[in-house]
Amino acid sequence: MNNLIATITNSIVIEEARLTDIEGIKKLLVQLVPEQNPEHSLMLVDLNESIRSNHNKWFVIRKDNNVVGCCQLIIYRNLIRSPYQKAVIDSVIVDELHQYDGLGKLLIRKVLEYANQQNVGKVQLISSFPRIQAHSFYEKMNFKKIGYGFILDLNNRTVNYY
Secondary structure: OOOOEEEOOOOEEEEEOOHHHHHHHHHHHHHHOOOOOOOHHHHHHHHHHHHHOOOEEEEEEEEOOEEEEEEEEEEEEOHHHOOOEEEEEEEEEEOHHHOOOOHHHHHHHHHHHHHHHOOEEEEEEOOOOOOHHHHHHHHHOOOOOOOOOOOOOOOOOOOOOO
16 A cells, blocks of 8 residues: 655654544544534544545644644546546645644645546545635635536435436
């Protein structure tokens, strides 16, 4: 397994997530989506799968051995892009106490470096409407607004699918 590690300083490291990062990741995800309360054991199963995969990775920023940032990279085949793959960056979050320190930029760069190593040709980044400051950050990182995204909550059993 190719473990991408970037030691920025003695106290800051960006690398693929480990199982021991689960509590730190969960705290960050609660900042991102407070209404969700993911189950610890299920998160461990998913993170373990991510660790073994080249196509679904969680990356973390560690500062003084504490997880202060994370994001997910999902790589998939897309026939129109062959021989390249496409990817989606999701759940980008830097702890509120560490925002505007340049850590998010370092995280995105390392994730893009990994995507490039995996022969990814296009990367999409997902962000919700209310995260206006994050959108400005992504545009500074050369991501372009390209259209609308839509979501259907399949957990809502009252939805009609037609």
